[in-house]
Amino acid sequence: MPELPEVETTCRGIAPHVLGKRITEVIVREPRLRQRVPPTFARDVRGRVISAVERRAKYLLLRTDAGTLIIHLGMSGSLRVVPAHQPAGAHDHVDWCFENGLCLRLRDPRRFGLAVWTRGDPASHSLLRDLGPEPLVDLDADALFQRAQGRKAPVKQFIMDSRNMVGVGNIYASEALFRAGIHPARAAGRISRKRYHRLVAAIREVLGAAINAGGTTLRDFVGSEGKPGYFSVHLQVYGRAGEPCHACGTEICLLSLGQRSTYYCPHCQR
């Protein structure tokens, strides 16, 4: 999926097309997503008017007069606004159709994404309830440092755990740790308060830069307008094993943490 910058880009990309629109029809071609789309889904959502489009962590929230649509893009999901008559592709699982002949179309080959309807406050929904602070809004370095005390898990896994903070995926975890000069395997509890401040700053910088650039394109992300590519934040370490560090020339190393590929410079990161 989409890491947080891609979700934010999707949020901004679809908002002008769906805000204020009434959903006239919901088509579920494949309900078997990460959470099964229930039979009641179309009936609940049909007829609702979208009043706000927001992002919380990597979830998109489409608020309406009667409830909220919670959408997650998983590893391979994308949302596009297309003419409703455009033939659906192999992995176009859900359409939300509007009166103007356009529809919001969810595509997700791996089906790790989801689409859920909730009547209550989405913040208290089980999917969102236990999420930590937003890196660009709430995240506090002192609080993160406090939370890390006694933790032996690698800091990379600590910052990727959404209960500690949201929005840091596998690419930007490696990138932020490089920029902060912290070795990804270092125990979260063995990092100074000062270095947590540096780490939080690095996370904000790298996510902010990626959002500004419009999302990093790797593999199958497709923008909300359906344009395949856009930009590139210069990745310093991710995917660069064996290549020279841009700062010192040492070969970038690859290791596995929590069964995820992790890239780092053994000279710059301690």
Add this chain to the structure above:
DNA sequence: CTAAGGACCTGTCGGC
């Protein structure tokens, strides 16, 4: 409570 591992899916790529 924390930490570690597997599970969920399909597509793509590199090697033989």
Add this chain to the structure above:
DNA sequence: TGCCGACAGGTCCTTA
């Protein structure tokens, strides 16, 4: 060319 394993941006669940 074709097959086969490894790997891919995320979460959630179970086990210790």
